[in-house]
Amino acid sequence: MKKMIISLAVALAASTAAVSAQAADKTKACFVYIGPKTDGGWTQAHDVGRQYVEKELGDKVETQYVENVPEGPDAARAIERLARSGCSIVFTTSFGYMDPTLQVAKKFPKVKFEHATGFKTAPNVTTYNSRFYEGRYIIGQIAAKMSKTGVAGYIASVPIPEVVMGINAFEQGAKSVNPNFKMKVVWVNTWHDAGKEADAAKALIDQGVDILTQHTDSAAPMQIAEERGIHAFGQAFDQIKAGPKAQLTAIMDTWGPYYVKRIKAVMDGTWKGGESSWDGLKDGILTMAPYTNMPDDVKKMAEDTEAKIKSGELHPFTGPINKQDGSAWLKAGEKADDGTLLGMNFYVEGVDDKLPK
Amino acid sequence: MGIFESILLTIATAATPLLIAAIGELVVERSGVLNLGVEGMMVMGAVCGFAGASLAGSPWIGLLAGVAAGAVFSQLFAVLTLSIATNQVATGLSLTLLGLGLSGMIGEPFVGEAGEKLPSLFIPGLSELPLVGRLVFGQDPIFYLSVILALVTAWFLFRTRAGLTLRSIGDNPASAHALGIAVIRYRYLAVLFGGACAGLAGAHLSLVYTPQWVENMTAGRGWIALALVVFASWRPARVAAGAYLFGGVTIGQLHAQALGFGIPSQLLSALPYLATVVVLVMMSRNKRLMMVNTPASLGRPFVPER
Numbered sequence: 001m002k003k004m005i006i007s008l009a010v011a012l013a014a015s016t017a018a019v020s021a022q023a024a025d026k027t028k029a030c031f032v033y034i035g036p037k038t039d040g041g042w043t044q045a046h047d048v049g050r051q052y053v054e055k056e057l058g059d060k061v062e063t064q065y066v067e068n069v070p071e072g073p074d075a076a077r078a079i080e081r082l083a084r085s086g087c088s089i090v091f092t093t094s095f096g097y098m099d100p101t102l103q104v105a106k107k108f109p110k111v112k113f114e115h116a117t118g119f120k121t122a123p124n125v126t127t128y129n130s131r132f133y134e135g136r137y138i139i140g141q142i143a144a145k146m147s148k149t150g151v152a153g154y155i156a157s158v159p160i161p162e163v164v165m166g167i168n169a170f171e172q173g174a175k176s177v178n179p180n181f182k183m184k185v186v187w188v189n190t191w192h193d194a195g196k197e198a199d200a201a202k203a204l205i206d207q208g209v210d211i212l213t214q215h216t217d218s219a220a221p222m223q224i225a226e227e228r229g230i231h232a233f234g235q236a237f238d239q240i241k242a243g244p245k246a247q248l249t250a251i252m253d254t255w256g257p258y259y260v261k262r263i264k265a266v267m268d269g270t271w272k273g274g275e276s277s278w279d280g281l282k283d284g285i286l287t288m289a290p291y292t293n294m295p296d297d298v299k300k301m302a303e304d305t306e307a308k309i310k311s312g313e314l315h316p317f318t319g320p321i322n323k324q325d326g327s328a329w330l331k332a333g334e335k336a337d338d339g340t341l342l343g344m345n346f347y348v349e350g351v352d353d354k355l356p357k
Numbered sequence: 358m359g360i361f362e363s364i365l366l367t368i369a370t371a372a373t374p375l376l377i378a379a380i381g382e383l384v385v386e387r388s389g390v391l392n393l394g395v396e397g398m399m400v401m402g403a404v405c406g407f408a409g410a411s412l413a414g415s416p417w418i419g420l421l422a423g424v425a426a427g428a429v430f431s432q433l434f435a436v437l438t439l440s441i442a443t444n445q446v447a448t449g450l451s452l453t454l455l456g457l458g459l460s461g462m463i464g465e466p467f468v469g470e471a472g473e474k475l476p477s478l479f480i481p482g483l484s485e486l487p488l489v490g491r492l493v494f495g496q497d498p499i500f501y502l503s504v505i506l507a508l509v510t511a512w513f514l515f516r517t518r519a520g521l522t523l524r525s526i527g528d529n530p531a532s533a534h535a536l537g538i539a540v541i542r543y544r545y546l547a548v549l550f551g552g553a554c555a556g557l558a559g560a561h562l563s564l565v566y567t568p569q570w571v572e573n574m575t576a577g578r579g580w581i582a583l584a585l586v587v588f589a590s591w592r593p594a595r596v597a598a599g600a601y602l603f604g605g606v607t608i609g610q611l612h613a614q615a616l617g618f619g620i621p622s623q624l625l626s627a628l629p630y631l632a633t634v635v636v637l638v639m640m641s642r643n644k645r646l647m648m649v650n651t652p653a654s655l656g657r658p659f660v661p662e663r
Contacts, residue, residue: 036461036572038468068573153615159622186614187622193576194567196607199371203611206363219469220567227474241471242569354619 029053029263030087031065032078034094035192041217041236042191043067045253046093046116052256053263061263071096076103083108089266091259092116094191095160101125112271114262117162119342124273128258131280132162133169133341134309135251135288136213137316138302139233140173142248142291143211144181145298146231151182153204155214155221157191159356161344163215168348169316170213173305175350184209185353194220205230211248222246231293238289249302250289258285278338282310317341322349364608365492370566372604373503374399374558378582379589379596380503380510381554386586387514388547389527391656393449394434396579397456398552402427402559404460407467407570416475416564420499420557423564427556428549430456435548439541442658453579461572472568475499499561506554511593523547527652530659540659555579581633588636590650599636603629 031050035043050063064087069078075097082090083104089112092101098118105113105125113125121127143152154170156163167185174181184207186200197216201224204212212232214221219242225232226246234240234250258279265271279285288306291299308314319330324347330336347355378395385392402423409422434452437443477497478484484495514520523543526533530540558578563570581603589595610625641647 038461038465039571040469040569044468184615184617186611187626188611189623189626190576192571192573194569194571194574195371195562195576195578198567199367199608200611202363202367203608204615206360206367207612207615209615218567218571219569223471223567223569241469352617354617354621356622 026060026062027057027089027263027267028087029061029063029259029266030082030085030090031063032069032075032082032090032092032094032097033065033067034069034071034096035217036067037065039192039217040219040239040242042253043093043217045236046091046255049253049255049259053259056256056260057263060267069097071100073100076100079104079113080107083111087111089114089263089271095162112266112273119161119276121274121276126273126275126277128262128277129162129279129342130253130255130285131278132251132253132286133165133316134280135286136166136169137173137309138288138305139213139249139251140170140175141177141305142173142294142298142302143170143213143233144174144177145301146248146294147181147211149208149210150178150180151184151209152211152213153201153207153209154183154185155197155200155204155212155216156185156187157216158189159187161342164347164355165341165344166215167351167353168344171348171351172316172321177301182352185351187356188216190216192217194218197221198224201225202228219243234289240289240292245293247289247292248294249291252287252289254285254287278342280309281306282312323347324349324351324355359488362488362491364612366496368601368604368608369492369496369500370604371607372600373500374561374566374578375582375585375603376597376600377499377503377506377561378555378558378579379585379600380506380593381551381558382582383586383589383591383593383596384510384514384523384554385547385551386655387527387591387652388523388544389530389652389654389657389659390438390544390548391445391449392431392434392438392452392548392551393446393583394431394452394456395551395555395582396575396577397453398427398430398555399456399559399562399579399582400460400573400575401430401456402556403563403574404464404467404559404570405556406560407472407563407568408463410473410564411467411470414473416473416568419473419564420475420560423560424553424556427559428553431548431552431555432545434552435545438658439544439548442660445656445658457573464570464572467570468572470570472563472570474568475564497561497565499557499565502557507593507597514593524652527654530654534659534661540661544659555582558582584633584637588633588640590640590646591652592650599633602632606632 033043037047066078091114093116095117101115115127117129118127188196188200198220201221210230212225214235219239222232222239222243226243232246236253238250240247315335317336319334320332321330323329405426406419406423410416410419437448438445480494484490534540585599588599606629
């Protein structure tokens with residue numbers, strides 16, 4: 001009942017939140033958001049990208065967005081409404097919109113769809129993603145250097161490949177500095193509940209963690225870290241305001257340039273479906289916030305790693321790597337292929353958690 | 358501070374907003390009115406609490422602003438359901454929707470702003486006592502308010518004449534009216550109290566729990582408070598027990614995960630809700646208990662004959 005009422009409420013709120021303006025000669029780009037556009041994290045990063053589009057393309061483009069769209073059947077309705085309302089291209093910005101996006105795309109073959117973080121495409125659907133794991137490898141290294149207790153806390157949202165990949169990358173980075181480094185993982189099973197994220201942060205700190213990282217959308221864990229005097233990493237967005245003494249760096253999603261590139265492709269007719277784009281640090285879709293609150297040698301290490309990842313010299317998933325159960329995954333020198341990473345459903349050796357199935 | 362004490366403190370923080378909102382709704386429902394707008398009033402309390410604290414530069418002003426916002430917002434519901442006798446379920450639901458939307462609008466300039474936390478009590482010596490020091494003498498002011506609210510509400514409902522009158526209105530407004538009791542006025546006051554409590558619970562979220570404003574930050578806590586009232590069969594002591602049980606299971610499951618017991622996390626996350634369902638089922642099997650405590654005219658509009 002509670003769930004039902006909430007999703008009903010959210011759907012209604014979402015349908016009233018859409019902003020619209022109509023003009024004939026403009027290309028209309030539309031966005032579907034899972035959270036409020038001011039969540040200080042994931043969704044806000046996308047909305048900053050949308051504003052960047054408006055700034056860069058000026059009056060050649062108009063944008064529209066729908067906020068707070070829950071994953072599931074409601075998503076299909078919200079996406080379909082946008083497709084009907086004359087959008088040339090629709091960006092669906094959450095993993096759980098994957099099947100709804102494909103479903104709606106089938107009905108509207110002329111409309112172009114781009115789905116973030118998914119792995120299914122169609123003639124008028126592409127996927128796009130950012131190599132977040134590159135940033136997570138860097139913060140794993142920083143964590144292993146900075147932690148005094150030798151244990152980091154990882155606040156995870158829901159067990160999808162994206163999140164599992166992040167945990168593995170963090171572990172790989174930490175292990176490369178300190179093979180005995182430990183990590184405690186707590187799943188909160190939500191993307192956006194500041195209270196619950198704060199609770200998880202407190203629980204982890206109480207159990208001896210002195211560095212926090214998160215794969216959820218609010219700045220609450222950063223705030224708790226600041227309050228308890230430990231360090232943390234910002235997620236999706238620079239969270240230095242919430243943790244001026246706590247934030248070491250943040251993995252910042254920088255979608256704007258990608259959106260501009262794709263919308264331009266729609267305008268000049270070069271947009272092609274069925275493709276997958278997966279850019280990383282070197283393309284600027286992912287940037288690291290300034291390295292703060294750490295000694296110079298740690299900062300230097302982080303900058304070196306960042307440079308090596310950008311140049312292609314370092315791939316966070318380079319063998320030898322075993323799976324959690326000790327079975328071999330990558331041979332020495334072998335690099336993980338994108339397909340395996342995007343569908344990652346196993347932990348690497350050293351992760352001290354049981355992966356929820 | 359030991360881990361045990363720290364866990365209890367975290368539980369108290371998680372339970373406090375639920376307890377306050379549920380106590381408020383309990384009084385409303387005891388008067389025979391069902392206000393499903395708790396979530397909406399709570400989120401209004403959260404945003405106005407944060408805005409007030411930010412604009413005035415004092416979290417205490419924020420606290421007052423949150424309470425006032427919840428109270429004022431509840432009167433919209435009161436006018437519609439009590440004076441015009443609209444359907445309470447539909448009106449309550451719209452109040453929640455309106456609150457969620459309106460709070461997002463009001464809160465927009467405050468997003469990403471670092472909030473100021475209400476200071477916690479600190480008594481040298483007492484607050485430093487082992488095990489219970491922080492728990493009893495070192496918490497935030499809203500925690501103490503929640504304890505006082507629960508005690509005073511229990512006393513008011515079952516030990517005072519006005520409380521008896523309120524309960525009789527909830528059971529049979531027509532008879533109460535015939536006896537010359539101002540049914541509608543009582544109900545207005547009950548709804549006002551419920552709104553103020555929901556506002557206070559919301560202010561707790563944005564001034565103590567996570568001192569920041571994010572849209573929809575109540576994240577369903579208003580609905581949990583509503584469930585707690587039924588869970589507690591409309592008794593204040595049981596509301597308190599329920600709120601702490603819910604908070605305890607919520608925090609306990611996070612610790613269980615961090616300790617790595619290997620229990621599926623989805624199951625653990627569902628535990629607080631499962632516990633609520635189990636208690637509800639157990640209670641509804643006891644027909645007599647339900648009959649005695651359920652306000653008999655709950656949710657039914659009452660229009661006094663002239």
